Amino acid sequence: MSELPAGLVEFLESAGWGGAAIDPIPGDASFRRYFRVRHGARQAMLMHAPPPHEDPAPFLLVAQWLTNNGMRAPEIYAQNPREGWVLTEDFGNDRMRDWLDDNPDAEVSAYAGAIDALVALHRLDPGPFSPYDLAAYQREAALLTEWYCPAVGLSVDEEGYRAAWDEVLSPMLARQQPGVTVLRDYHAENIMLLGDPREGAPQGLIDFQDALVGHAAYDLVSLLQDARRDVAPELERAMLDRYIAACAPGPEFEADYARLGAQRNAKIVGIFTRLYKRDGKPRYLELIPRVWALMERDLAHPALAPVARWFDANIPDELRASGGGTIA
Incomplete structure (x- = not known):
């Protein structure tokens, strides 16, 4: 004891x-x-x-x-x-990620259940939580320049980085009004399966204490561009289609999904670097190449052009090609 x-x-x-x-x-x-x-x-x-x-x-x-x-x-x-x-x-031991390792044939059912839970959440009026505003997005995106860039020996244009994110995210802000409750860390390690999803069993939510009111695409990105688990592009597409069919979120939704994908993945690269450099937790470094690849895919969307140009000018090709390079 x-x-x-x-x-x-x-x-x-x-x-x-x-x-x-x-x-x-x-x-x-x-x-x-x-x-x-x-x-x-x-x-x-x-x-x-x-x-x-x-x-x-x-x-x-x-x-x-x-x-x-x-x-x-x-x-x-x-x-x-x-x-x-x-x-x-106690929701038990069946985290969605671990359960799917043992039941890979149930992947579509499990993700469909997770999408349906988001649909239900987004049909509610937003909760009494703080807004996910531009200042919050910028603080998170800045984790990449604050932690990752120094860790790989880069001196970068931080003002240009911030300006690029302003240009990319500002058009999106009106589309997150009045907003939805954003759980912010909604992925396969934070969803508990309370039975077999193939039989329609409910899914339990955990790790939601940082909830804000923001854009409906954010938790979709968190779920479908998972830092800790590979989600096949075909499954990502099918689940996006499932959400869009249920909620009809508008013509700019997929562009906003890419915007928030790049923003979230840049934040995660910074966080994982910080967990190693500040907190002595090196196990997160092995996850960065997956996150980096997702971020590169998001940056290819035309809506991300200003941020993509900043990456072209500030992050060397050899680092990008190696999934972020070696963090000392």
Whole structure:
């Protein structure tokens, strides 16, 4: 028990789970830690999101909003936000990514279910969350020049980079009004399968605490241009068509999908570099070539021409051809 965070046992006791068995779960790229707790026939998930690095209040807000609006977020059993503790429903072990490794024939059904969940989410009025505005897009895109470029020894035109993104993203902003709830990290590792998707079983949502109000294409990009799992272009196309048939989002939707694809993938290259350089987590480096290839594909869309020209002028061909090159 010595490796458990201080206050864990006391919180479980106050929640009526005293004496529960506690099993740590491998962590993600944040300061959050997770534990599976078992007490007799009951089972739950315990999240520790300790201040000052983490704040569970946004998770609790989004979870309640999702549940109130018919989406499948985990039920909250107990909470102590000041100390960073949240006890929730346990969705089990079947993350969509891992489950598909064992059931590849169910890929279309699983992704169709994930698309249908987004359709349901986007038919709701947006939640009471902050806007995904141009300043937020720019902060994220800048992670590439702040972290990746120095890591590969490049001195680049940062003002030109920002100006190129302004030119690319500004035409899109009016199309994300009034907007939809954007979960922001909606992909196969953050979707829990609560049964076989071939039989129409529901899918549970996790890791949504950073939700904003923004463009409907963003979570589609997150799902279909997945940093951690290959999604065949044919499947991406079929799922985009499924969403478009359900929501009829307008003629500029696919251009905006490319805009947000390039923006998100540039952000992820920066984040994965930061996880290595600042946080000592080298395992994320092996994911960068996949993300880079997706970004290059997005940059080929005419809507990305200003950003593509910046890449042509600032990122050497040999780095681009090697999926971002070697990060020292």
